[in-house]
Amino acid sequence: MDAEDSVRLAYEAYYRRLVTQVSGLVGDLAEAEDAVHEAFARVLASPRSFLRADDAERWLRVVALNVARSRYRRRWLFDRLVRSGRVEIAPAAVPGISGDRVALLAALRRLAPPTREAVVLHHLADLSVAEVAATLEVPVGTVKARLARGRAALARFLSDDEPVALPEEVHHA
């Protein structure tokens, strides 16, 4: 099997799952699709290390995480406003997904990036605390602290009021 076939098989097997996980990081389905697509393109552009990886999905997840991080660097200013609760994401940003799920994505977006990554990897990617720690290259205790902080914040954001949390006037389509 050549390198392209290997990446193609991984693309068939993991694309949807990775998009789901990255959508929790970037809060937008279209952008998550684009980020994961970019991650596969990067792996295909230089596949040698990927082919040596013991865990292909883990490898791809980290590449996708790096792409996601570069995305939220680019919108640092905007995300700062989202985290402060000053602007929210409109439901239209995630077509095909019900309002309370959009509210969860919006609530995730309000978490600080390190906390959000821990929560998404543990709750959405179903990784153990130890796996999250290994992926993020931080101590297990740090992951536990971020998860505790993240869960508390999410509970607070989600219990605010309506199914779709749209408390602010200006939203981003």
Next chain:
Amino acid sequence: MLEPQFERLRSEVGDAVRQPDFVTVRRRAGRVRRRRAVAAGAAFLATVLTATGLGYAVDRGPHERGVAGPVPAVSGVPDDGWPRMTSVTNAGTDLYGVLQRCTTCALQLYVSSDGGASWQRRTVPPDPEAPLGALFALAPHMVAWHEDGNAPVYRPLNSAGPAVGQNPLAADPLWITRDGGQTWRRAVVDTQPVTAVPEGTKPVDCALLHVSTCAVGVIDPATGRFAPLASQPTGITVRPGWASLVNVPLDGRLWVPGLDPVTNKPAVATSSDAGRTWHTHVFTDGVAAVVDHGAVGVAYLPQVAAGSGETAYVLTYRADHVVDAHYTTDGGMTWRAGDTIRGVWWYEYISLGFVAADGSHIVATGTGINATGTGFVVAARGTGRYTPATLSGYPVQPTQKVQVISGQAAERYLVTSLTGPYLSKDGRTWRRVLLP
């Protein structure tokens, strides 16, 4: 109780995912290889320059990290990189910057009168309540400090701010300096409207001062007092916070984005006489804004970028990642349809859209930043086609939108990033300003 919610999110998003054919990955991989080749060439050149004592440092950029070794390494978290200049602005010929040396350090204010070659420490407002203090210029010698000058306070529809004359500044005070950051005073709200915006003064979004009875006001550079404009834009809905969503220099005309009150289509109000009278244009071929729970997405608002004169560009939302350009040369009286730009992420064209010195409109696109600053922006003149452009030396991680400075400054374009501020004479070639 979060587990069931995450389970349903997994299921719904999984069902909604659209998976393109693998051939698109192959095509994109080719672009990645070309990008890496260009970046490698730039890095090689930088090594040669450094070795020969001509030294420049090149950031490899986030795209090039984390793809070597048995398990790829995660790139640095977005919160790294200190010290930072979190906000910059330019008033007259002075450059102002808010510096934070570490994540828990207090904010410091610096002012430079020589384009950042040297900095003088100045005072911050007394007991600032804004941990993310941001500066914005209001006049050649007047600068304001607020929690975020580029994004004024957005309020829920049902919680309008206090009326004029009440104490609107208790929560988020707006601080004003008129002596280069030596002293600061809280802005005071006046009930008496003013007839016009003083020359060279930027109009102020009333939401910034929590005043709900107007859209546009002004802070008098002589007194530092805020007052609403007597004549507000007509034939247009302008909600709190929208009036500041324009990129116009201090000495530019007045441009106010909004929606047609009847159709919800994008509209722009302009004034050629400092706010005494207004003309509103509705982009009838635009997409009507969707009002959801009383809220309107910012992406539906026309994005105005103008220089000092009568020329301006407006981007209007067509569909997700698609915007239409419009162009005026007569101060907004008439508009001509321009090109349609595809592949645009709304937060990018909101963050980067300005008129360069040569009159062209520069817009960010979703084609990705690389280490050389290419493949990131498109530019067009007039109604021409938007084609890829290079912003030489432009920061990889800008954290504030590009500001177009009034004519007094030698370098009329300013932006800041995690690595510090950058200045440009023409909006196309940028240089990094060293931090204090």
